[in-house]
Amino acid sequence: MKIGPEYCVMMARYNTWQNRQVFDLLRDVDPAELTRDRGAFFGSILGTLSHLLWGDHIWMSRFDGGTAPEVPGDKSTTLVPTLGAWEAERVCMDGRIRLWADALDNSDLQGDLVWYSGVADRDMSKPMAFCVVHMFNHQTHHRGQVHAMMTAAGLAAPVSDLIFMPEEVA
Structure with a gap:
């Protein structure tokens, strides 16, 4: 599998755009609605968003050598207790992903990534490259689950088509 830095930059921009839309659409939703178990793999909208943030955190710790999440994978749904806390952490993580992607060159995407997986023990x-695409x-994948839960709850859901990403996403 071959990818280049431009793929990573584009996907980092897409990630930022998607997360901003999700927050804007959920900002005024009752917290009880965000934590309601909706039968999804990670239960609720907030639980799924928390898991997604946890996943980005663990992968970025492997990619950039920075901090890893303080909770184990089996507690990923508890990483953030509120939507406000998710937004604050999400903005920081999206910035971290963008900085990492912007600094990449082709050689950074070559070779193997070696790590210890707590999930696989x-x-x-x-x-x-495989890990970055993953x-x-x-x-x-998980934003798609959030989109489905938002739609099922009668909430507006974000535009998720990559081809509609605005050029000005910074």
Whole structure:
């Protein structure tokens, strides 16, 4: 699998755009609606958003050597207690992803990434490009679940088509 830095920059921009839309659409929703169990894999809208943030945090710790989440994977739905806390952490994480992507060159995406997986309870090794694509795919997958929960709850949901991403997403 081959990807380049431009793919990472585009997907980092897309991630930021998507997360801003989600927050803007959920900002005024009753907190009880955000934490209501909706039968999704991670239960609620907030639980799924929390897990997604946790996933980005763990992958970025592997990619940039920075901090990892303080809670284990089986507690990923509890990383943030409120939508406001999610937004604050999300803005920081999206900035971290953007800075990382902007600094990449082709050589950063070559070779294998080696890490210890707490979920698998073993050392892992996969091609770096594969892991990067996985992180962005993981984001899209779980935001799709959030989109479905928002729609089922009668809430407006974000525009998610990549082709409609505005050029000015900074």
